[in-house]
Amino acid sequence: MDIPRIFTITESAHRIHNPFTPEKLATLGAALRQAPATRVLDLGSGSGEMLCTWARDHGIRGTGIDMSPLFTGQAKLRADELGVSDRVEFIHGDAADYVADEKAGVAACIGATWIGGGVAGTIELLAKSLCTGGLILIGEPYWRQRPPTEDVAKGCLAASISDYLALPLLLASFGDLGYDVVEMVLADQDGWDRYEAAKWLTMRRWLAANPDDDFAREVREQLNSEPVRYATYTREYLGWGVFALMKR
Incomplete structure (x- = not known):
């Protein structure tokens, strides 16, 4: 069980696998009180x-579930580094059907709502592990500005414009599902830069270390194209945020 190899290469040096800086992650942690x-x-x-x-x-x-053995191993090392391995555990597994034995005060899916088939299904899954009055955290993209064409949406790595909503519509959609939005922290362009641009150095160093790997051609093609694609499309059109929800 693993995620596609391209991610374990391009994000192998990432501590945060979303367009959040450490400062944004700290802001979110404090905001939830x-x-x-x-x-x-x-x-x-x-x-x-x-x-x-x-x-x-x-x-x-806390308990974390992730399909990547590499990232799960890195999480365990990070817990040891920060001296919190007695308070957090990390499990290599499929989060798509995971329900906790002990109810949580916060149930989160930050940037991986595909595990529930989209936002609504992921909220439904998280609710199964949530105690009464608890918080659900959803990390999700939205359109900063609506792409003028479907080709622009695809340049943002979306399948179509309909994949994402504008921020007001995304917030309204949570209400339609029966939840109050009680907090949000939004990524900025610096966060996007740190998430995306950090991949390029990782890819370049991986290529230098693995010139004969069967995957090297794909990594080289991505390194050739990603800086311009990102600056042209994702950086201009796509937003991202974490939204805290409580059941009405």
């Missing part, structure tokens, strides 16, 4: 930066 020992479930936990830093800074206890 979490009591010490709050249990946090993170589906698609990546390299564990959210749970590890929140355990250090806010005393939460």
Whole structure:
């Protein structure tokens, strides 16, 4: 069980696998006003930066589930590095059907709503692990400005314009599902730069170290095209944020 190899190469040096800076992640952790020992479930936990830093800074206890053995291993090392391995655990597994044995005060899926077939299905899945009055966290893209054509949307790596909503419509959609939006922290272009541009150096160094790898051609093609594609499309049109929801 693993995610596609291109991600384990391009994001192997990332601690945060979304367009959030450490400062934005800290802002979100503080904004939620979490009591010490709050249990946090993170589906698609990546390299564990959210749970590890929140355990250090806010005393939460957490469980993260991720399909990547590389990222899960990195998360465990990060927990050891920050001295919080007694408060967080990371499980290599499929988060798409994971329901916690012990209800959580915060249930999160940050940037991986494909696990539930979209936002609505992911919220429904997270709710199964949430205690009464708890918070659901959803990390999701939105259109900063509507693409003028379907080709521009595809340049943002969306299948079509309909894949994402404008921010007001995204916020309204949570209400349509029966949830109040009680907090949000939005990525900025610096966060996007740190997420996307950091991949380019990782790819270049991987190519230097693995010139004969069967995957090298695909990595080289992506390195050739990604800087211009990103600057032309994603950076201009696509937003991203984390939204805190409570059941009405």
